[in-house]
Amino acid sequence: MRPFPLLSVIAALIFAGLLLGSAAWLRGPEYDEGYTAFVTGKAPRPAWPTAPFRAGDMRGAFTPAPMPWRIAGNLRRTDVHPPLYFWAIWVWRRVFGPDLWVSRLLSVAFSLGALAVLAALAREAGFPVVPALLITIGAYGFVATGITMRGFALAQCLMLAGLLLVLRCARKEPGQPLAAGLLLGAASFSNYLTAFTATAALLWLAMRNPRRAVWLLIGLLPFIAGDGFFFLAQRGSRIGQFPPFTIGGMAAALAHAAGGALLGGLPLYLPTGVGRVALTGLLGALLIAMLGLPAVLWRRMTLKAPAALFAMAAIAPVLGLCVMGLVAGTIPVEIRYLCFAIPPFALMLAEAAVRLSRPIGLSLLAVLLTVQGSSIAGLLTRPETMQPEQAAARAAWAQAGSTGLALLPRGNDGVGIVSAFLTAAPDDLHILLVTPQTTEAELAGVLTRGQWPCVTTAMIGADRDSRATLSLLARMRNLNCQMR
Structure with missing residues (x-):
């Protein structure tokens, strides 16, 4: 076993804390964070005024509810996630307040916990600790999900802790398999996608010690039942969210999401043209090299038993999305859904790099970390990586x-667009929500009666209903210019 680089790990965690805290502060609000605020608040679907209102008068909608037991019911009726994180964020927001940055700090804390467990996992396996940490910290998908007011960071931390105990089961320490099952089950009770990682861990342990795998399964069972209780009620909540399933479409979506999760979106920062195409090609080649390196060196890596566990844990989220797509007939793929594959893959990649000759391995890691660093800089500052509401509100x-x-589309359910816009808007900004049912005559009447000296439109087409209002908003903007 390699010596544990304690000081380097502490330095990496301090750097990660500063990076994640900065990302939590700088990035604009996101649609899903509004769902989190309201499902743990007084009303999961606030009844917004139909007349113009002041942004500051709506802050009460973001206040956490006094009764926590309503959260489970709200989730089963209006969301697509299990409840563990929502109970945790309810407590956090009741103690520290509903401010978005403060709420995001809970995810930052969970992400730092996940990194600390990852360091312990690498040490337990005898894999390179610092390279694995740096690759994970530099991954766009890890940082983007690691600060969001959603359940990804908590699930990541619990998942890695469960994998650590699964690995320690080889020592035959009492209670480890049951505790591992409880942790992996709790991870799935924070985000359903980690159930695929739990399945991979169960299979790996069953191949090595079937009796201990039974104890792991016993630990999983209560959470499997809980997941089913929520999932069966939610399964029809987001019809039409994803495009129809095709093999080619699924492959393309997974390739795009893998590149984004590991390397970020550097091509987005360039104008359309030859430069963007060339950069996309170079990043594609780097992605293929990074994904292929552990496979090429697989025989050397399997000298260590944990390699198979990490490989299965890295592949499980990808296979899980494919299974979900086949069953639902859709392509349920986004960059954030691959965040759970990043830490186990970082372990695999770090181990593969050190098994190359030292100059080649260090060069590959340097190239990867440079690309990742540039991408993370964009994640902190570039509007192309953020949802549009903050820029629109400003x-x-x-x-x-x-x-x-300000005329603002209400969107499909009045949560995603409105919550993100209100979070970023100054208190004294006046807003009128526009729906597909709003007519030009009604809107013109409101504008005339209000005698507003300036009317601006937030041209946000984030979902079906908001896109249906864009032509009306464009006409109102032109009408307002004539009126003025």
């Missing part, structure tokens, strides 16, 4: 000020 305030009016 633009509306700059144009309308406290005496003007």
Whole structure:
């Protein structure tokens, strides 16, 4: 076993804390964070005013509810996630307040816990600790999900802790398999996707010690039952969210998501043209090299038993998404869904790199970390990586000020777009929500009666209903220019 680089690990965790804290502060609000706020709040679907209202008057909608037992019911009716994280964030927001950055700090804490467990996991396996940490910290998918007010970071931390105990089962320490099952089950009770990783861990342990695998399964069973209780009620909640399933479409979506999760979105920062195409090709080649390196060196890596566990844990989320796509007839693939594959893959990649000759291995890691660092810089600062509501709210305030009016699409359910826009909007910005049922005559009447000196429109087409309002908003913007 390699000596444990304690000081280097501490330095990496301090750096990760600063990075994640900065990302939590700088990145704009996201749709899903509104769902989290409201499902743990007074109403999962707030009844917004139909007349113009002041943004500051709606802050109460983000206040956490006084009765926590309503969260489970809200989730079963209106969301697509299990409840463990939502109970945790309810407690956090009741103690520290509903501010978005403060709420995100809970995810930051869970992400730092996940990194600490990853270091212990690498040490237990005899894999390179610091390279695995750096690759994980630099992964766009890990940072983006590691600060969001959603259950990814908690599930990541619990999942890695469960894998650590699964690995320690080889020592035949009492209670380890049951505790591992409880941790992996709790991870799935934070995010359903980690159930695939739990399945992989169960299979790996069953091949080595069937009796201990039974104890792991016993630990999983209560959470499997809980997952089923919520999932069966939620399974029809997001019809139409993803495109129809095709083999080619699924393969392309997985390749895009894998590249984004590991390397980020550097091509987005370039204008459309030859430069973007060339950069995309280079990053594609780097991705293929990174994915292929552990496979090429597999025989050398299997000298260590944990290699198979990490490989199965890295592949499990990908296979799980494929299974889900086949069953549902859709392509349920996003960059964030591959975040659970990043830490086990980082372990595999770090071990493969050190098994090359030292100059080649260090060069590959240097190239990868440089690309990742550039991508993370964009994640912190570039609007192309963020959802549009923060920029739209700032633009509306700059144009309308406290005496003007911002026209905002309500969207499908009045949560995603409205919550993100309100979170970023100054208190004195006045807003009117527009739906597909709003007519031009009704809107013109509101604008005339209000005698607003300036009317601006937030042209956000994030879902079906918001896209249906864009033509009306464009006409109102032109009408307002004539009126002024």
